[in-house]
Amino acid sequence: MPHKCTKCGREYKDGSTEILRGCGSCGGKKFLYVRKDDIHKDVLEEKPVGEIAGEAGAEVLEVRTGQDKGVEMYDRVETIRIVSPGTYELNLEKMAEGDERIISVGKEGVYNIDLLSFSRDEKKRKRRKR
């Protein structure tokens, strides 16, 4: 089922991680799972998305982005930020993409790039695993 922004009605595909940053059009933070049949109901019947949710008995998904700092995290280049010894912030989206590691240390703008992790041969790694 797709998500729909309750504020502006913009549609997002199922499993879309974009909505974690808030709606791309209006910045709304509340989303709703809409059944396929109801997807255009808000336009056709001129009802707000929230009302359709009420009718369908579905719950509204509120994405909590926390402080503004948390939002910006998903635009970061680093995989791991070492805030201080023993305190780490992890960028799961980057980790899911590959084993390449960029580590930022402390203040904004200081990075360690693990060059070896970028040069590893993807094919070789696959073979080793088998």
Added chain:
Amino acid sequence: MKIFYQTFGKAKKKFSSFLNRFFKKKRTRIGIYGPPNAGKTTLANRIARDWTGDAVGPVSEIPHETRRARRKEDIIISGANGATVTIDIVDTPGVTTKVDYHEFLEFGLEKDEAIIRAREATEGVAEAMHWLREDIDGVIYMLDATIDPFEQVNIMMVGIIESRKLPVIIVANKIDLPDASPARIRSAFPQHPVIAISGLEGKNTEELYETMIERFG
């Protein structure tokens, strides 16, 4: 004569690898993922004990007890109708976007110890994400049913798993606790099967096993 044996040997090898391709035991690698302290190791131990008699790893109330992925191979699960599935269970470290050693101090750990635990936990998350990309055929996504599931990390992880097109079962754990609400988890992830269990007490694990055969078989 020598040449005959050589060609015969080669042909034999080829033939057996050909047969192996068809008759090799089908085995599915299932990763148990989820935030720290959801009960992943407890469930891995429960599955291993129920079907092989062994355990997978130690459990603790301090988050990030599992800091390396642990694997238990060749677990054969059979259902009521006689269907079976052979799986490898991979118990993974809890996935989170923030690891802070201060959290462990509350559990009585010394500062040095807590810092080392945080570092290992961070490596553990990286390892868990590595396995998700390279070596996992299906996912059990585990949630503590007493905690609000609408957390960014859960929505992001389920999104990542979906984008890799892996079959997923969501487990609402800890239903033995009074404030558990599996319904809340169902409403958060209506697109996936949600099974409510107690890994600790073994409540409703049969339904989980049946669903595993259905989804991962």
